[in-house]
Amino acid sequence: MRILGLTGGIGMGKSTVARMLRRAGFPVFDADAAVHALQAPGGRALPAIGRLVPDAVRDGVLDRAVLRRAAIADGAVMKGLERILHPMVRQERDRFLARARRAGHSWAVLDIPLLFETGGDRLCDRVAVVSAPPDVQIHRVARRRGMAPGEVAAVIARQMPDREKRRRADDVICTGLSRNDTVRRVRRLVARMRADAEMRMRADAGTRLCVDAGTRLCAEGKTP
Ligand SMILES: CC(C)(COP(=O)(O)OP(=O)(O)OC[C@H]1O[C@@H](n2cnc3c(N)ncnc32)[C@H](O)[C@@H]1O)[C@@H](O)C(=O)NCCC(=O)NCCS
Numbered sequence: 001m002r003i004l005g006l007t008g009g010i011g012m013g014k015s016t017v018a019r020m021l022r023r024a025g026f027p028v029f030d031a032d033a034a035v036h037a038l039q040a041p042g043g044r045a046l047p048a049i050g051r052l053v054p055d056a057v058r059d060g061v062l063d064r065a066v067l068r069r070a071a072i073a074d075g076a077v078m079k080g081l082e083r084i085l086h087p088m089v090r091q092e093r094d095r096f097l098a099r100a101r102r103a104g105h106s107w108a109v110l111d112i113p114l115l116f117e118t119g120g121d122r123l124c125d126r127v128a129v130v131s132a133p134p135d136v137q138i139h140r141v142a143r144r145r146g147m148a149p150g151e152v153a154a155v156i157a158r159q160m161p162d163r164e165k166r167r168r169a170d171d172v173i174c175t176g177l178s179r180n181d182t183v184r185r186v187r188r189l190v191a192r193m194r195a196d197a198e199m200r201m202r203a204d205a206g207t208r209l210c211v212d213a214g215t216r217l218c219a220e221g222k223t224p
């Protein structure tokens with residue numbers, strides 16, 4: 001099974017592209033969703049987060065806005081949060097990959113915002129970076145997440161610069177234009193992934209034929 005890493009800065013359109021890949025039939029691991037599940041009531045990460053930022057957890061429920069403000073205001077809190085969550089997310093990711101392998105998928109997608117920052121790209125056969133111009137990014141985050149411009153800037157500052165991500169990418173999916181344009185770009189990526197899967201299937205079938213022929217010749221006492 002091949003692994004496609006899907007990454008991009010906050011608000012670049014990564015979740016939209018991930019949804020399109022899921023609709024095309026690929027299993028997708030969503031790291032943000034894994035974080036949210038770990039932070040949900042009864043979630044594995046909640047007790048440690050409550051110790052890190054006591055005000056953020058009340059009666060077993062996380063106040064995301066309080067935690068976000070604390071993490072943005074204090075780099076040590078963000079680091080502490082990452083130390084709690086990243087090993088747990090890695091465990092969830094590995095379980096997801098094992099399931100996808102067992103199910104016989106040709107490709108699995110890892111949708112991880114901090115893929116490069118955490119070295120997760122080393123696991124991937126290809127990395128697609130979702131990107132848009134900076135003004136579009138800031139506008140989208142401010143509109144959808146209701147974050148103050150200063151908060152958006154602080155989160156962006158903690159992420160690898162977009163141009164560096166694009167430099168490291170095998171594929172760049174620009175989402176700065178219309179949604180239809182994004183759909184067309186994702187279709188081209190899906191076509192490349194399917195062509196790769198097809199090629200590997202043919203190569204495997206060829207290898208199997210050669211091995212079978214070799215085994216038959218050996219059984220007949222002939223040299224393959
Ligand atoms: C800081 C928190 C509380 C903010 O919560 P909020 O609901 O506002 O955002 P959400 O979790 O949906 O994340 C939205 C986006 O923020 C960015 N982001 C999240 N965490 C980080 C981080 N540690 N560093 C840089 N950017 C981050 C990503 O682009 C992500 O897609 C939350 O993101 C968190 O707990 N982060 C630590 C875990 C982490 O590193 N997650 C990233 C994926 S592994």
Ligand SMILES: Nc1ncnc2c1ncn2[C@@H]1O[C@H](COP(=O)(O)OP(=O)(O)OP(=O)(O)O)[C@@H](O)[C@H]1O
Nearest residue numbers: 010011012013014015016140144175177178179182
């Ligand atoms: N052409 C486009 N392609 C993708 N998303 C677009 C496009 N035009 C507008 N958007 C909007 O951009 C916003 C951000 O998209 P999305 O949620 O996919 O980004 P994200 O990178 O996952 O964000 P976050 O990091 O905040 O979770 C959404 O509201 C989406 O509808």
